[in-house]
Amino acid sequence: MHFAENKSGFAANPGRLLFILTLLLVAVATSSLMLGQIYIPPETIFKIFASVVLPVKQTWSPTLESILFDVRVPRLMAGILVGAGLSISGAAFQGLFRNPLVSPHILGVSSGAGLGAAVAILYFGNILAIQVCSFGGGLLAVFMTYSLSRVYRTTPVLMLVLSGIIVGSLFSAATSLIKYIADPVNDMPSIVFWLLGSLNNASNRDMTVVGPIIVLGISVLLLIRWRINLLAMGEEDARALGVDTGRIRATVILCATMISAAAVSIGGIIGWIGLVIPHIGRLLAGPDNKTLLPVTVLVGASYLVAVDTIARTAMEMEIPIGILTALVGAPIFAYLLRKNRSGW
Incomplete structure (x- = not known):
C-alpha cells in the first residue's frame, strides 16, 4: 500500500471535513429520532431531552417520551456504535493487511x-443468551x-487470512447444520432474521453492557x-523504524475483534x-x-443510522439491515x- 496523493480538497483541511461529517451525523440522528410509525416533531424531541435537566412544561404524552427513550434512542446509539465500530475495524484491517478487499x-x-x-x-431463546453466545462465539x-x-x-499476515477462511468456513458449516435441524416454525425465522442483521432488539441495557466495549476498541x-501507517509501509520498514510489529498487529486484531x-x-x-x-473515507x-480512521468513524455511523431509518420506515414490515447494506x-x-483503479 502506498500513500498516494489525494486530489480532494478535504485532504488539505481535515478539520473542516470532520466538522462537516459531524453535522451530517447530527442531521441523520435527528431524522432517525423523528421518523417512525409515530412521527415526533423536532421541537418536541428537544423539549423532551431538555426536560431531563430543566423544568420544562410537559406538552407531550408519556407515550412519546417512552418511544423516544426506550426505543429510538437505544436504537440510534446502537446504529452509531455498530456503524462506527465496523467501519474503523475495516479501515484498520485494510491497513494492517495492506489489502483494500479486507473486512x-x-x-x-x-x-x-x-x-x-x-x-x-x-436452546435458550432469550436475547441475553443470544448476545452472550454471539460475543463469545466471535x-x-x-x-x-x-x-x-x-x-x-x-508470512504471519498471509497465514492469518488463510486461517480465518478455514475457521470461518467451519463455523459457517456448523451454523448451516443448526439451521437444518432447527424448528422451521419457532426457531428458524428468528435465526434467519438475526443472521440478516437488525437493530430491532437494541436496548438501554445493550448500551450499558456492550457499548463500552465498542467505545474502548474505537478509542484504542x-x-x-x-x-498503523507504519505497518502499512511493510513489516521490514516498520521494524527498521523501531516499531514492534507483532505487538501492534495483535493490538489491532484484538480491538477489531x-x-x-x-x-x-x-x-x-x-x-x-x-x-x-x-474506501469512501479514502x-x-x-x-x-x-x-482516515476518524473520518470512517463518522461516515460509518451516519451511514448505518440512515440505512436503519430506511429499514424500519420504508415498509410496514421491517427490512433486515443486512439486505439494505448489500443492496x-x-x-x-x-x-x-x-x-480507484490506479491504487488506494
Missing part, C-alpha cells in the same frame, strides 16, 4: 458470532484463527492510528460496512490513517473500485 469479518468473527447466536436461539473463532496461524512458520485504534463481536451481538451480521466505508480524506454497498463498492 472486519476476515478472521472469522462473524461466522463464530453467527454460530453462537444460532445455538442460543435454538472471540472463540478469532482465537482459533490466531492459534492456527502460528502453527505455520511463514484511534490512539494507535499513526502506528472485540468491536466486531460486540457489534454482531447487538445487531447480527451486517455486511459491507467495514468494506465499503473505508476518497474524502486520503489514505493517511491519522485522518447499497455492492454498487457503491463497484463504483469506488472503478474510480
